[in-house]
Amino acid sequence: MTNERRVLVHPDKASLASSVAARFITKMLDILDAQAVAHVVLTGGSMGSAMLEAVAASPARTSIDWSRVHFWWGDERWVPAGDGERNDRQAQEALLDDLDLPAENVHPFPASDSGLSLDEAAASAAAELSTHGVDGLPHPIFDITFLGVGPDGHIASLFPHRSGIRVTDRTVIAVRNSPKPPPERLSLTRPVINSSQRVWLVLAGADKASALGLALAGASRDEVPVAGIKGRRRTVFFVDADAAAEVPEALISRDY
Numbered sequence: 001m002t003n004e005r006r007v008l009v010h011p012d013k014a015s016l017a018s019s020v021a022a023r024f025i026t027k028m029l030d031i032l033d034a035q036a037v038a039h040v041v042l043t044g045g046s047m048g049s050a051m052l053e054a055v056a057a058s059p060a061r062t063s064i065d066w067s068r069v070h071f072w073w074g075d076e077r078w079v080p081a082g083d084g085e086r087n088d089r090q091a092q093e094a095l096l097d098d099l100d101l102p103a104e105n106v107h108p109f110p111a112s113d114s115g116l117s118l119d120e121a122a123a124s125a126a127a128e129l130s131t132h133g134v135d136g137l138p139h140p141i142f143d144i145t146f147l148g149v150g151p152d153g154h155i156a157s158l159f160p161h162r163s164g165i166r167v168t169d170r171t172v173i174a175v176r177n178s179p180k181p182p183p184e185r186l187s188l189t190r191p192v193i194n195s196s197q198r199v200w201l202v203l204a205g206a207d208k209a210s211a212l213g214l215a216l217a218g219a220s221r222d223e224v225p226v227a228g229i230k231g232r233r234r235t236v237f238f239v240d241a242d243a244a245a246e247v248p249e250a251l252i253s254r255d256y
């Protein structure tokens with residue numbers, strides 16, 4: 001398989017979530033066969049949670065030694081710890097609380113009630129990434145990075161026509177005036193995301209069709225941030241039929 005971006009289409013959101021969950025479990029088994037530790041970046045958003053819930057519901061998840069897996073996030077909302085709006089809280093409720101994970105394997109972004117300013121929180125998150133740096137990089141090389149995609153083509157908290165998508169000299173940025181509430185966030189930057197071995201994008205719904213079609217047709221990353229995303233080895237769009245409406249047929253592999 002080449003590293004060209006692939007589009008795997010599923011009939012609907014439920015089958016999409018369960019298919020991605022099954023592939024995730026299978027891939028994690030392969031990864032942990034080959035290496036001692038794996039690093040995974042989770043995404044916020046409804047598809048991110050739906051996929052994790054499908055993993056939680058799968059008996060096959062017990063075949064993974066989760067104690068060898070580190071979980072990170074692509075972005076986080078600047079709200080207090082434990083707030084239902086936090087991506088880490090949603091992931092814990094969907095799956096992580098069910099796994100026997102050492103606390104040191106879970107790397108949430110700082111929260112707004114941490115006593116840190118938003119900029120200090122970005123620096124703190126960057127320092128955490130750096131403690132797990134490899135090959136001279138100030139961050140891990142993530143084995144799988146999950147990303148949801150917004151109707152405007154945003155990924156993580158990197159939005160169209162905002163400076164964040166262009167940042168290459170930092171691993172984590174503070175985001176203000178976010179078009180998607182809440183207004184303040186923290187986000188990994190594009191170089192960190194693209195240093196991942198695999199980027200798995202999960203998106204469903206007709207409102208995502210335009211952004212996906214534009215991204216695959218060559219739109220700029222400034223216009224459509226997801227257009228600037230490509231993993232080292234694999235970049236796969238896991239989508240439902242509605243989101244695939246504007247994808248060139250030649251790029252589509254149907255999973256049904």
Ligand SMILES: O=C(O)[C@H](O)[C@@H](O)[C@H](O)[C@H](O)COP(=O)(O)O
Nearest residue numbers: 044045046047148149150155156
């Ligand atoms: O913090 C966030 O809101 C997410 O990280 C964001 O990037 C999300 O993944 C997309 O907005 C897609 O969200 P849906 O899957 O809910 O459409």
